[in-house]
Amino acid sequence: MSELLELIDSTGFVAPWLLVAMLLMWGAMGARAWVLRAPSRLDPDSLLGRESRATLVDAAVGSLVEEADTRGPELTRGHLDAALAPYLALLGSGATVVASATAVAPLMGLLGTVTGMIETFDSLAEMALFTRGGGIGAGIGEAMLSTQMGLVVAVPGLLIGAMLDRRQTTIEDALQAVAERLAATAAREAA
16 A cells, blocks of 8 residues: 555656546446446347346337337337437446546646656756655656556556447447337338
């Protein structure tokens, strides 16, 4: 624990903000991963044949089927899109937090780099190679650690965030295919 506190102290004033960004980002990614869990097969036949409604995808399919059963042959794609809209919004929840934290973390690291370099140049101007504040070494250390922490926060956010975004797109496409199938069935019944 003391090593972590030393690291935070040597990173300067940006370390607490980077930790907050990291916690928000990982919390949002965990929540997104939970929301985006889905059956392994996402084709319309598999989704329509499932009895379980344990995931958000299952609940969305259940809502589409209920809408189709209620409207019967008068069902339109607009009815299905309206029934699907709240589920699509839930699928995207947390994406903005992940993207924001991923974008802000390297900038905060850069800010720490700049303040560390300012400390270094101040030490050089005073010809203080070693001082209570650490002098040149502490300034360079703050600059490098801040940059490193910003990247340590941002890189997993980029990678995992992209995977979650791809998963969201796959699920949205599958739900749209189910809606198309139900709309086509209702159109055939109406004809």
